Amino acid sequence: MININENYLKLKSSYLFTEIEKRVTAFRDTNPDKEIISLGIGDVTKALPRACIKAFQRAVKEMSDDNSFRGYGPYKGYSFLRDKIAEIDFNCRGADISPDEIFVSDGAKCDTGNIQELFSLNLKVAVPDPVYPVYVDTNVMAGRTNEWEDGRYNGLIYLDTTEENDYVPSLPHEKVDLIYLCFPNNPTGATIDRERLKNWVDYAKENNALILYDAAYVAFIRDSSIPQSIYEIEGAKDIAIEFRSFSKTAGFTGTRCAYTVIPKKCMAYDKNGNKHSVHNLWDRRQTTKFNGVSYPVQRAAEAVYTQEGQKQIRSLIDYYLQNAKVIRKAFEELGYKCNGGDNAPYIWIKTGKDSWEFFDLLLNKANIICTPGSGFGRCGKGYIRISSFNSQEKVKEAVNRIKTALR
Ligand code: MLT
Numbered sequence: 001m002i003n004i005n006e007n008y009l010k011l012k013s014s015y016l017f018t019e020i021e022k023r024v025t026a027f028r029d030t031n032p033d034k035e036i037i038s039l040g041i042g043d044v045t046k047a048l049p050r051a052c053i054k055a056f057q058r059a060v061k062e063m064s065d066d067n068s069f070r071g072y073g074p075y076k077g078y079s080f081l082r083d084k085i086a087e088i089d090f091n092c093r094g095a096d097i098s099p100d101e102i103f104v105s106d107g108a109k110c111d112t113g114n115i116q117e118l119f120s121l122n123l124k125v126a127v128p129d130p131v132y133p134v135y136v137d138t139n140v141m142a143g144r145t146n147e148w149e150d151g152r153y154n155g156l157i158y159l160d161t162t163e164e165n166d167y168v169p170s171l172p173h174e175k176v177d178l179i180y181l182c183f184p185n186n187p188t189g190a191t192i193d194r195e196r197l198k199n200w201v202d203y204a205k206e207n208n209a210l211i212l213y214d215a216a217y218v219a220f221i222r223d224s225s226i227p228q229s230i231y232e233i234e235g236a237k238d239i240a241i242e243f244r245s246f247s248k249t250a251g252f253t254g255t256r257c258a259y260t261v262i263p264k265k266c267m268a269y270d271k272n273g274n275k276h277s278v279h280n281l282w283d284r285r286q287t288t289k290f291n292g293v294s295y296p297v298q299r300a301a302e303a304v305y306t307q308e309g310q311k312q313i314r315s316l317i318d319y320y321l322q323n324a325k326v327i328r329k330a331f332e333e334l335g336y337k338c339n340g341g342d343n344a345p346y347i348w349i350k351t352g353k354d355s356w357e358f359f360d361l362l363l364n365k366a367n368i369i370c371t372p373g374s375g376f377g378r379c380g381k382g383y384i385r386i387s388s389f390n391s392q393e394k395v396k397e398a399v400n401r402i403k404t405a406l407r
Contacts, residue, residue, distance in 0.1 A: 016375040040369035049312035055303035059296035077104025084305035095231035108245035126176040130376030151378035182214040187385040189340010204239040219249040237263040324388035365405035
């Protein structure tokens with residue numbers, strides 16, 4: 001008899017987006033003639049930037065010739081990509097990150113999910129609520145939580161992020177060890193200012209904690225006063241890991257490329273109090289379990305950093321931000337309170353109804369898919385998240401349908 005990892009039994013039956021998919025499939029089966037517009041899962045719809053495509057094609061061509069063919073790449077990623085990331089995403093913004101501190105990977109979801117493996121099961125883990133479900137579920141799978149009760153797992157510390165604190169979690173009253181932060185935020189669309197981010201960095205330093213900073217949506221920041229990286233804050237290199245992705249920045253959700261920064265100064269401790277480099281632990285983990293991102297994909301990602309690439313990703317993000325503006329305006333005109341959509345692709349909408357009830361209402365009356373806020377946590381109850389990832393034509397049509405359905 002094979003015994004299972006019983007922590008899996010603690011998980012709610014399905015991942016949020018799988019549950020949505022189930023409901024949508026059921027709706028499609030009974031309404032085959034209805035054209036559904038998805039503003040649900042944050043999946044990009046526009047083609048890869050031309051600069052990336054050209055680099056991708058050139059690299060594929062190299063793979064077709066024995067003289068330029070490449071097999072396994074370096075575990076951390078090719079230096080042609082890591083050099084550009086360090087220079088353009090960090091050094092140019094005053095954040096001192098070296099290429100050697102960067103691990104190229106196939107996704108921020110995988111990295112934010114896997115990173116907890118490095119740490120003890122006894123840690124006090126803090127997550128925002130609402131929260132990207134991956135942070136929570138991977139800690140449940142690992143055995144860091146007890147039973148699910150009243151919309152939360154016992155054993156985790158939830159940081160309420162609500163209208164009252166502008167959707168930026170306040171510092172915990174108790175001492176926590178591992179802190180997940182995500183800015184621009186999924187799902188609330190909130191951003192964090194320098195001062196509040198500094199408070200978090202100071203808290204982590206004072207409490208020997210580690211911040212796991214998910215900046216997958218950084219490309220949507222248009223307000224220059226908002227920090228793009230946690231490493232723009234002094235002292236963050238000692239206590240923070242940052243996750244970035246090309247998925248939303250350059251339309252790579254189906255192409256797969258991301259990276260994680262683990263500064264060499266970042267330390268964690270064994271039970272005898274001896275310190276260990278988190279960077280080295282992750283390196284050990286990745287070299288054992290991961291064989292890197294394909295060469296053509298890394299070349300395509302590198303092209304993001306060319307002049308042409310930078311221009312193209314800017315207009316790609318502007319396109320989605322324009323959608324976000326249209327969606328937010330429509331809901332506000334209908335009298336709903338909204339957050340986000342200005343420096344983020346998501347709009348967080350207070351519905352005044354149960355989230356799933358509102359989801360069903362939009363699906364049935366407007367044939368629009370959104371994401372129920374309660375799926376992201378207890379503080380998401382009564383909210384929905386609308387994603388701006390779709391074509392401008394479809395968003396226009398969606399907004400018209402929503403106006404008719406909700407008036
Ligand atoms: C979302 O809709 O929250 C995103 O698609 C999540 C992800 O990128 O994994």
